[in-house]
Amino acid sequence: xxxxxxxxxxxxxxxxxxxxxxxxxxxxxxxxxxxxxxxxxxxxxxxxxxxxxxxxxxxxxxxxxxxxxxxxxxxxxxxxxxxxxxxxxxxxxxxxxxxxxxxxxxxxxxxxxxxxxxxxxxxxxxxxxxxxxxxxxxxxxxxxxxxxxxxxxxxxxxxxxxxxxxxxxxxxxxxxxxxxxxxxxxxxxxxxxxxxxxxxxxxxxxxxxxxxxxxxxxxxxxxxxxxxxxxxxxxxxxxxxxxxxxxxxxxxxxxxxxxxxxxxxxxxxxxxxxxxxxxxxxxxxxxxxxxxx
Amino acid sequence: xxxxxxxxxxxxxxxxxxxxxxxxxxxxxxxxxxxxxxxxxxxxxxxxxxxxxxxxxxxxxxxxxxxxxxxxxxxxxxxxxxxxxxxxxxxxxxxxxxxxxxxxxxxxxxxxxxxxxxxxxxxxxxxxxxxxxxxxxxxxxxxxxxxxxxxxxxxxxxxxxxxxxxxxxxxxxxxxxxxxxxxxxxxxxxxxxxxxxxxxxxxxxxxxxxxxxxxxxxxxxxxxxxxxxxxxxxxxxxxxxxxxxxxxxxxxxxxxxxxxxxxxxxxxxxxxxxxxxxxxxxxxxxxxxxxxxxxxxxxxxxxxxxxxxxxxxxxxxxxxxxxxxxxxxxxxxxxxxxxxxxxxxxxxxxxxxxxxxxxx
Numbered sequence: 001x002x003x004x005x006x007x008x009x010x011x012x013x014x015x016x017x018x019x020x021x022x023x024x025x026x027x028x029x030x031x032x033x034x035x036x037x038x039x040x041x042x043x044x045x046x047x048x049x050x051x052x053x054x055x056x057x058x059x060x061x062x063x064x065x066x067x068x069x070x071x072x073x074x075x076x077x078x079x080x081x082x083x084x085x086x087x088x089x090x091x092x093x094x095x096x097x098x099x100x101x102x103x104x105x106x107x108x109x110x111x112x113x114x115x116x117x118x119x120x121x122x123x124x125x126x127x128x129x130x131x132x133x134x135x136x137x138x139x140x141x142x143x144x145x146x147x148x149x150x151x152x153x154x155x156x157x158x159x160x161x162x163x164x165x166x167x168x169x170x171x172x173x174x175x176x177x178x179x180x181x182x183x184x185x186x187x188x189x190x191x192x193x194x195x196x197x198x199x200x201x202x203x204x205x206x207x208x209x210x211x212x213x214x215x216x217x218x219x220x221x222x223x224x225x226x227x228x229x230x231x232x233x234x235x236x237x238x239x240x241x242x243x244x245x246x247x248x249x250x251x252x253x254x255x256x257x258x259x260x261x262x263x264x265x266x267x268x269x270x271x272x273x274x275x276x277x278x279x280x281x282x283x284x285x286x287x288x289x290x291x292x293x
Numbered sequence: 294x295x296x297x298x299x300x301x302x303x304x305x306x307x308x309x310x311x312x313x314x315x316x317x318x319x320x321x322x323x324x325x326x327x328x329x330x331x332x333x334x335x336x337x338x339x340x341x342x343x344x345x346x347x348x349x350x351x352x353x354x355x356x357x358x359x360x361x362x363x364x365x366x367x368x369x370x371x372x373x374x375x376x377x378x379x380x381x382x383x384x385x386x387x388x389x390x391x392x393x394x395x396x397x398x399x400x401x402x403x404x405x406x407x408x409x410x411x412x413x414x415x416x417x418x419x420x421x422x423x424x425x426x427x428x429x430x431x432x433x434x435x436x437x438x439x440x441x442x443x444x445x446x447x448x449x450x451x452x453x454x455x456x457x458x459x460x461x462x463x464x465x466x467x468x469x470x471x472x473x474x475x476x477x478x479x480x481x482x483x484x485x486x487x488x489x490x491x492x493x494x495x496x497x498x499x500x501x502x503x504x505x506x507x508x509x510x511x512x513x514x515x516x517x518x519x520x521x522x523x524x525x526x527x528x529x530x531x532x533x534x535x536x537x538x539x540x541x542x543x544x545x546x547x548x549x550x551x552x553x554x555x556x557x558x559x560x561x562x563x564x565x566x567x568x569x570x571x572x573x574x575x576x577x578x579x580x581x582x583x584x585x586x587x588x589x590x591x592x593x594x595x596x597x598x599x600x601x602x603x604x605x606x607x608x609x610x611x612x613x614x615x616x617x618x619x620x621x622x623x624x625x626x627x628x629x630x631x632x633x634x635x636x637x638x639x640x641x642x643x644x645x646x647x648x649x650x651x652x653x
Contacts, residue, residue, distance in 0.1 A: 128334045131629045135591040143613035227463045253471050260464030268459035
C-alpha cells in the first residue's frame with residue numbers, strides 16, 4: 001500500500017492547470033534560480049574569472065575583490081570552482097532523474113497494466129530497495145562499484161527508481177480502469193499503444209512533480225556521496241567534495257561555505273518549483289514519499 | 294474430550310471471527326507476513342553483496358600469517374561454506390545469521406555483532422535527542438502554520454521548511470561547527486566526551502542516561518553538551534518534514550464540529566489547541582515516523598563523519614570505503630531491519646488510528 005499523495009488525481013493532464021501555478025511567487029523564484037544556474041553551467045568558461053583547476057594563486061586567501069570567494073588550499077579560485085561545479089552537478093542530477101524515471105516508470109507501468117505475478121515481482125523488488133535508507137544503500141553500491149562520479153550516479157539511480165515505479169503503478173491502475181482506455185483496447189489498440197497514447201499523457205503531471213522534487217533529492221545525495229569521497233574525485237570541481245575539503249581546513253570558512261551555498265540554492269530552487277507544481281496537481285498537498293515499506 | 298475445545302479461549306469460531314476480512318488481527322498478520330518476506334529479502338541482498346565484492350575472504354579475515362596455513366584456510370572456508378554452490382551458501386549464511394554470527398570485520402578484526410554493539414548506542418543517543426528536538430519544534434511550527442493558514446506566518450514557515458529540506462546536512466554541520474566551536478567556542482568540536490574523560494559505567498550505552506543512573510551530574514552535562522550541536526544539525530531536516538505533516542493534519546482537524554463546539558463553550562484558545570486540535574492531529578503525524586527515522590540515519594552518516602561521532606554511520610562509512618564486506622553486510626542489514634520494523638509498527642499504528650487502511 002503506497003499512499004502517495006499524487007495518486008488520486010490521475011486525471012489531470014499537463015495542459016489544463018499549469019498556468020495558475022506559475023503565478024505563485026515561490027514557483028517564479030524557483031524557476032529564476034534554476035534557470036540562472038543552468039545559464040551559469042552553460043556559460044561557465046565565459047563567467048568564471050579563472051581556470052578552476054589552475055593552482056596559480058596564493059593558497060587559502062580570504063575572499064577579496066580579486067577572489068570573491070577566496071582561494072583554496074592549493075591556490076585555486078573558489079568562485080571559478082563553484083561556477084564550474086554547476087557543469088558537474090546539474091547534468092548528472094538531470095541524467096539521474098531521467099534514468100530513474102524511465103526505469104521506474106516503465107516498471108510501474110508494466111506492473112500496473114498487466115497486474116498479476118509481474119506486478120507482484122516488480123513491486124516486491126521496489127519494496128526491497130525501500131527497505132534500506134537511501135544513503136546507506138547508495139554508499140554501499142558506490143563503494144562496491146568503485147569510487148567515481150559515474151558509479152555514484154548509478155548508485156543513486158538504483159535507490160531512486162522505486163518511487164517512480166510506485167507512483168506510476170498507482171496512476172496506471174486508476175487510469176487503466178477508465179472507459180477510454182478500455183474502449184481503445186476494444187478497438188484493437190495494442191497494450192503498448194494504449195500505455196503510450198492513452199495512459200501516459202494522463203500520468204505525465206504527477207510524474208513531472210515527482211521528477212522535479214527528486215532532482216532536488218538526487219543532487220543532495222550526489223553531493224553527499226562526493227562529500228564522503230565516493231563520488232567526484234579530485235581535482236574535479238564538485239560542490240560536495242569541495243565542502244569536504246572545507247571540513248579539512250575549516251578555519252578557512254570560505255572553502256566550504258560557498259560550494260555548500262551553491263548546493264543549497266540549486267536544491268531549494270527545485271524544491272520551490274516541485275512544491276508549487278504539486279499544489280497545481282494536487283490541492284490536498286501532503287509530503288508522503290515512501291511512507292511505508 | 295468434548296469439553297476441552299470450548300474451554301480453550303481461542304475456539305475455531307472465535308479465531309475465524311478475529312481473522313475475518315477487515316479485522317485488526319488479519320491486518321496485523323498480513324503485515325507481519327510481508328515483514329518476514331521483506332526481512333528474508335534483506336538478508337538475500339546482504340548475501341548477494343558479500344558475493345559480489347571481489348575479495349579474498351580468507352586472507353582478509355584470517356590475516357596474512359594464518360592465510361598461509363592451508364589448514365586454517367580450509368577450516369575458514371568450511372565454516373562459511375565457501376566451497377559450496379550458491380544456494381547452499383545462502384542457506385549457510387542464513388544459519389549463521391540465526392545464530393547471531395555476522396562474520397568478522399576485516400577492518401577491526403572483531404565480530405561484526407560486537408562492533409555493532411559498540412557503535413549502535415552512540416547513534417541511538419544522537420538519534421533520540423535529535424528526533425525529540427525535531428518533534429518539539431516541528432509540531433509547534435506545524436500547529437502555528439495550520440492555525441494561521443494562508444497568513445504571512447504560514448507562507449514564511451513554508452519557505453523555512455522548504456529551505457530546511459534543501460540544505461545539505463553535511464554543510465549545516467560544517468557551518469554549525471565553524472560558528473559554534475571555532476568562532477564562539479560555545480560547543481565542543483566533536484566526540485561524545487572531552488578527551489581524557491571516562492565514560493559512565495555501561496548500562497544502556499547512552500552516556501546521558503548512564504551518567505544520570507550513576508548520579509554523576511557533571512558527566513551528564515558534559516555528554517549533553519557534546520551531543521547538542523550534532524543532534525540539532527540532524528534535526529533540521531526533520532523539523533521541516535514534521536512542520537509540513539503537522540500543518541496538514543491540523544488543517545484536517547481544525548474545521549471539525551467538536552473544535553467549534555469547544556470554542557463555542559468559551560474554552561481558552563490554549564486548551565482548544567492542545568486538548569482538541571493537537572490531540573486530533575497528532576495520530577496522523579505518527580505515520581511519518583518511519584520517514585523521520587530514515588532521515589536521521591541518512592543524516593547520521595554525514596553528521597557523524599564531521600563530528601567524529603563514533604556511531605553506526607561512521608562504521609557504515611568506514612566499512613563501505615574499505616570494502617569491509619562482513620561489516621557492510623552486517624550494518625546495512627541491521628539498519629534495514631530496524632527501518633522496516635519501524636515502518637511495520639507505524640503501519641500497525643496507522644491501522645489502529647484509521648480502520649479503513651486495514652482493508653487495502
